[in-house]
Amino acid sequence: MSGKAPERWILEHRLVPEHRVLSLEEAIQILRRLGVKPWQLPQISINDPVVRLLGAKPGDIIEIRRKSPTGGVAIAYRLVVAFERRS
């Protein structure tokens, strides 16, 4: 599932929300705040185009800030995983 690298402009696309890889300290802080283990977070595939562009590794936590019709800006966290959950 590798193939051609995604192009950088997709990060600028209006439908792609802002992604950011959290530092270890930030990640620990977030996990502590939510009181969860990493695998209890929603997941994102390492093959996701944005994740590939960010160069995140499995186990990294990604912060996604997206505009929400109800809540203004909604922040979500995704754990990067190596395998797709497709069965």
Added chain:
Amino acid sequence: MALKFEKFREPYVIESIKFGLLSPHEIRRMAKVSIMRSDIYEADGSPVVGGLRDPHLGAIEPGESCPVCGNTREECPGHFGRIELARPVILPHLGDIIHSMLQSTCRKCGRLLLPPDRISNLTRLYYKRLRDRWPRLAEVVVKSIIKEASETTECPHCGESQFKVRYIRPIIFYERRPEGEVRLTPLDIRDRLEKIPDEDAMLLGVDPKSARPEWAVLTVLPVPPLPVRPSITLETGLRAEDDLTHALAEIVRQNEKLKSFLSTNAPETMIEDAWLTLQHVVAAYIDNEFPNIYQLTHRRKRPLKTLAQRLKGKEGRLRGNLSGKRVNFSARTVVSPDPYISVNEVGVPVEIAKTLTVQVRVTPHNIEEVRRYVLNGPYKWPGATFVYKADQDRKIDLRYQKDYKKLAEELRPGDVVERHLIDGDIVLFNRQPTLHRMSIMGHIVRVMPGKTFRVNLLVCPPYNADFDGDEMNLHVPRLEEAQAEARELLLVEKHILTPRYGGPIIGGRQDYISGAYLLTIKTSLFTLEEVSRIVSRAEAKTSIPEPAILKPKPLWTGKQLVSMFLPQDLSFKGRAKISSGALKCDSEDCFNDSYIVIRKGRLLMGVMDKNAIGAEQPNNIPHVIALEHGENKARELFDTLFRAFIRVLEVKGLTIAYSDIEVPEEAMEEINRLTEEAKKEAEELIRQYREGVLEPIPGRTAEESLELKIIERLQKLRTDAGEVAIRYLKPSNDIFIMTRTGARGSDVNLTQMAAMLGQQTIRGRRIVRGFRTRPLSHFKLGELSPEARGFIRGNFRGGLKPTEVFFHAIAGREGLVDTAVKTSQSGYMQRRLINALQDLVVSYDGTVRDSWGNIVQFKYGEDGVDPKATYHGKPVDVKRVVEKVRGSGG
């Protein structure tokens, strides 16, 4: 109210459930008897030893003692037996797993077809870490391991070359060797699976402790104990065995046949055949609906209900007995309306009240009251059916007691009395389909004569009930804890607002709306007698105000009467439903009276209609009151003001007649003129189409464009005709009042009655089906005119032509079919959604989590707002706040 003499067992807590395969060893260890005979009873009626009713399978006859455990039938749990299969049998349900295991392991040494270092790597680093933390990912890893291993052509361990295995569902396996395809028998398969080492099996996604690969090929079959498959004795004295017993008998029969073939050295083909049949029968015993097997049937007719059929489907063990159960202390009957009980009450027939009971513990405070119930006995309401004596560990059934008086005197604090349902009890009331939480609400009991449940009309919208024969269910919460919970959480007033869209779901419909309108229009003035009629039943707390008009006689306006019931500090502004067309009002400065202004609890201007009091109308008066004055205030409003609304109809009357849909001659002429015009235009379009000069709509063929254009034109004609007809109706016309206020009916309904039915369509097209080139033989071949394709010029008042009736029936049928299809489809979707979402919880930190604590949403709805507490989605209605601050002076 657990009674101390009712023996309670400490409840077991199920921590986890593990599924696996039974090992042959375990099966043999459980089994108390080997079953070798397919007949069940001897000629004398005693069970066959070694048959499917062998006494060792458990004691079931009264008085029989079990030869295994020595218990009688009350205590004996039943014991397993076994069938030693003459040859192994594949479980077709595991066919795909067996297939992948065969393909990814060596055919000679049984090792996983991956290099040794890779295996140890995978085992150590990945699998051990993954399995417990990432079960879902472990599955994916397993898939990729299997895929990689099955593509290997040479064993990295012993060098043996590997072949593809072909699996023909349900039970046949072939190996593609260079010399040709060779059939793999279950014996061969079992041999190969046995050779797979435990460590390699783990990497194939199998836990060898609970399911060794070779256990997927049966060598011995467990026979369930008799209590699992009880026989029934018919009235004729004949015995009928359970379906499972029949299926097992068939297995034994085939097994013995195969055994005898083997021992007599029968030809190979006969053995093969018998073996295959045995496999089919065993598969059917487990799942009689498994694809491509021979179904077991009752004398060539009804298929047997085997193991899987007991569990599967709506009436299966899971959906029929575990997710849903039949319950006691419930009642069901027809519902009928009663506007004079409170919205949170339900009228319960005496007969039902005498059957449903609640336990009360006798205390010094209620002893006199409880004595009265006991004195009345079980047949006179309000009575009691049972008395539990605390000190004697005894339950007394009052049906078999004569001396109620003595019993009543002997009552002591601490006793418990099972008494009839009485006024003021709380019950749960439900109407199916239970689509949302408002489909089950708590109501206060009101015992009444009659045989139907009585419901306030205002709770019809949440239940979606009407009175054309609807039945509803009633359940009695019996523990004090349950009763308290129902009162706090389930009572009707707690559900005036729906969490679905932030608005009231309870509110007026039909007569309530017409009544409110007739009460509040400017022309309505009421004499003292009329005012008392309207207000008396509504139980107003304030006295009647000064009349608006003093001479020649005192008269009150409807708005004055409404104001009597509104909270003192209510302010409200909003557009009425009738605010459209000539009566449009956008602000307070408007004389059409279609803008509602309530200030300090006084209705200053505007009429009340659907927008002000209707059900499912967000930001209406009940909504604002429920949010700002509390749900109890809103309920009070429903019990007072709304009662006044229907009283108005009893004073003023509301009825419809033929004359209400009659329009004057000149209106008909105008409609005819419009029709002729439209027809000419349609003909012109048809002419253009025939000559090929019709301008096509982009992306459409000429024919489609013609159809669309004609439909558009004819639809416009109907609206125009309707407008003309409605324009000529008097404002006092009762049908007109109903459609305009939103009480019932629409402008289209009115148009169809008074002016014309217009174009009938199927799936948005004109009606074209029927004969080859025309819908009916009344028209010319290929005729394109409006009349020939379902245009109806007539109306319900004047009647329809035969062809028109037919076209109308076609379109009407489509509507019926649509509703039928839609309900079933949306019902199934709803079921799936609920099953997927039922365990999600908004936790205290605002996150949405599943039952494992996994996060689903980081903030509920991304804003953490409970829609129930909003103004139609908006947590704060800024305009209302400004209005409140500013308007406090005026």
